[in-house]
Amino acid sequence: MPSHDVLIIGAGLAGQRAALAAAQAGVTVAIMSKVHPVRSHSVAAAGGINAAVSVTDDWRSHAYDTVKGSDFLGDQDAIEVMCSEAPAEVMHLEHIGVTFHRNDDGLLDLRAFGGASVKRTAYVADITGQAILHVLYEQLMKHSDTVDRYEEWFTTSLILDDEGTCTGCVARNIRTGDMEVFTAKNVILASGGAGQIWKPSTNALICTADGITQAYRAGVPLMDMEMIQYHPTTLLENGFLITEGARGEGAHLLNSEGERFMEKYAPNKMELASRDVVSRAEQTEINEGRGVGEDGAGIYLDITVVPKKRTLEALREIVNIGKDFAGVDITKEPILIRPGQHYIMGGVKTDVDGATPVPGLYAAGEVACVSVHGGNRLGANSLLDTLIFGRRSGEHAAERAKSMTMPTNDRTQLLKDEAEIKEIIGRPKTGRRVSEIKDELGTVMNRYVAVFRDEAGLQHAHEVVRRLKEEAKSAYIDDQGTVFNQDVLGAIELGYMLDAAECCVVAALERKESRGAQFRTDFPERNDDEWQKHINTSINGDDVPTIHYSPVTITQWQPEERKY
Numbered sequence: 001m002p003s004h005d006v007l008i009i010g011a012g013l014a015g016q017r018a019a020l021a022a023a024q025a026g027v028t029v030a031i032m033s034k035v036h037p038v039r040s041h042s043v044a045a046a047g048g049i050n051a052a053v054s055v056t057d058d059w060r061s062h063a064y065d066t067v068k069g070s071d072f073l074g075d076q077d078a079i080e081v082m083c084s085e086a087p088a089e090v091m092h093l094e095h096i097g098v099t100f101h102r103n104d105d106g107l108l109d110l111r112a113f114g115g116a117s118v119k120r121t122a123y124v125a126d127i128t129g130q131a132i133l134h135v136l137y138e139q140l141m142k143h144s145d146t147v148d149r150y151e152e153w154f155t156t157s158l159i160l161d162d163e164g165t166c167t168g169c170v171a172r173n174i175r176t177g178d179m180e181v182f183t184a185k186n187v188i189l190a191s192g193g194a195g196q197i198w199k200p201s202t203n204a205l206i207c208t209a210d211g212i213t214q215a216y217r218a219g220v221p222l223m224d225m226e227m228i229q230y231h232p233t234t235l236l237e238n239g240f241l242i243t244e245g246a247r248g249e250g251a252h253l254l255n256s257e258g259e260r261f262m263e264k265y266a267p268n269k270m271e272l273a274s275r276d277v278v279s280r281a282e283q284t285e286i287n288e289g290r291g292v293g294e295d296g297a298g299i300y301l302d303i304t305v306v307p308k309k310r311t312l313e314a315l316r317e318i319v320n321i322g323k324d325f326a327g328v329d330i331t332k333e334p335i336l337i338r339p340g341q342h343y344i345m346g347g348v349k350t351d352v353d354g355a356t357p358v359p360g361l362y363a364a365g366e367v368a369c370v371s372v373h374g375g376n377r378l379g380a381n382s383l384l385d386t387l388i389f390g391r392r393s394g395e396h397a398a399e400r401a402k403s404m405t406m407p408t409n410d411r412t413q414l415l416k417d418e419a420e421i422k423e424i425i426g427r428p429k430t431g432r433r434v435s436e437i438k439d440e441l442g443t444v445m446n447r448y449v450a451v452f453r454d455e456a457g458l459q460h461a462h463e464v465v466r467r468l469k470e471e472a473k474s475a476y477i478d479d480q481g482t483v484f485n486q487d488v489l490g491a492i493e494l495g496y497m498l499d500a501a502e503c504c505v506v507a508a509l510e511r512k513e514s515r516g517a518q519f520r521t522d523f524p525e526r527n528d529d530e531w532q533k534h535i536n537t538s539i540n541g542d543d544v545p546t547i548h549y550s551p552v553t554i555t556q557w558q559p560e561e562r563k564y
């Protein structure tokens, strides 16, 4: 039975940063991932990472922009930690080998991003995530004597002891189908987001809410789950992301009248208002008949106004995406986009060291909600979140491990998970297919838990999710083998997605106001008196999740009307 001081589930940016920090603190580490680490979703991150590194910038300005971007739902103590530690983190990345763009003076070049009052986004063309992920992976190799890598292992459950302390996990070796108990003094969940709950999504197929639901099932509250980010520029046809870096470089949004309509909605920031504001503006134009493309369901993103040389240098990936996935040369003609599901602001509730209310269990990155994003995440703040809170979790978990003895685990949870997998594989083909249920879930969520919401739509979505949860219990798969049986893992992931989706819907129903990414057409105003608080959802057996509230931490910025 493998045992480690710190076990990290997830090898994207949050997981790898946590692993590096824990290894540097001198403890034994395991890092586990259901895909090869450099295929983690972080590899897709494009536009950059925010940090007040310029001599004319200040971390407090970054923090204020983040608080305002969050629509005053973000916890300001956590935002202060993230923004004040950002410059050192970005310089650290530079020093370990991330080849950030430099300007003609040899300084880090910074690009404009939405909701930021100055240019503060460091970048590597439009492959920033890939650049950072590969450097971290390389750095981890230096610690190969103390860091064990479990690549293509799928965590099925967390293990809690009788006192409710997390002592490890059960995982399946995807290549062989063997199951194993992993024991650890501390577990860090770094298993990413939940985009696959929506169809389409900009997120990778692996973003299936695994860690979010594993923590929820272990009794950890999920916070801010109603806050789902729709990114303003995803391809009309298939939901692929066109980075905000394009607007940062100067691209325009145009409606069917050829107007730069953002003038009406955010006259000061135009296309670079926060994402919730731009997505709502686009959807309003579309709903009011000023959309473009088939059925008027899109908006033009005009990148031709950016000098071609600059586009080819700084936006080279989206040049390829435009050609390959929309048949458009973005240096010559506008491309059709629309708002599309992109990010989950909510997740596993943690403190600023990544600790959850379950002793021994930490969470960092998109799986977590320390609440630095509140109602709306600013572009380029997620990579920062993964690295700052990944590092802090790694350091904290390592320190905690030093004063502990190794716990012991029996095989109870393993036997349960093995039996569940056997039951799924053995199901008769009388129910629905797993993929059919996933499709219906995605379509319903994208219709009713999207840019605009209302009571009736959310109630309907909730009824559908409850029905799908029932149907999932008998959903069948085709592959009955053990080697690389992705089918059976898909069935397990469907269960994770349905639990997390229910929390999103229930929280969105509960919040009877409009704030950040939650716009309720039946409650169109922000209502600080009643709703400036976090909504938490906790497991309640098979029943609808229990709702409870927690206060928003305010340090120096009192809520004010948000205008861009």
Ligand SMILES: Cc1cc2nc3c(=O)[nH]c(=O)nc-3n(C[C@H](O)[C@H](O)[C@H](O)COP(=O)(O)OP(=O)(O)OC[C@H]3O[C@@H](n4cnc5c(N)ncnc54)[C@H](O)[C@@H]3O)c2cc1C
Pocket (backbone or CB within 6 Å): 009, 010, 011, 012, 013, 014, 015, 032, 033, 034, 035, 037, 040, 041, 042, 043, 044, 045, 046, 047, 048, 049, 128, 129, 153, 154, 155, 156, 190, 191, 192, 193, 202, 203, 204, 206, 207, 210, 211, 241, 342, 343, 364, 365, 366, 367, 379, 380, 381, 382, 383, 384, 386
């Ligand atoms: C197209 C795109 C572009 C983006 N661009 C930017 C950007 O420019 N700037 C920015 O700040 N943000 C950006 N984001 C957001 C950002 O990329 C993500 O929020 C961030 O990378 C998430 O990192 P993570 O480490 O939390 O999770 P991930 O990178 O998603 O990693 C999750 C890890 O968990 C593992 N895992 C999951 N479930 C299991 C399981 N059951 N068992 C074992 N392992 C498991 C996975 O294998 C993976 O290793 C972008 C997002 C998208 C979709």
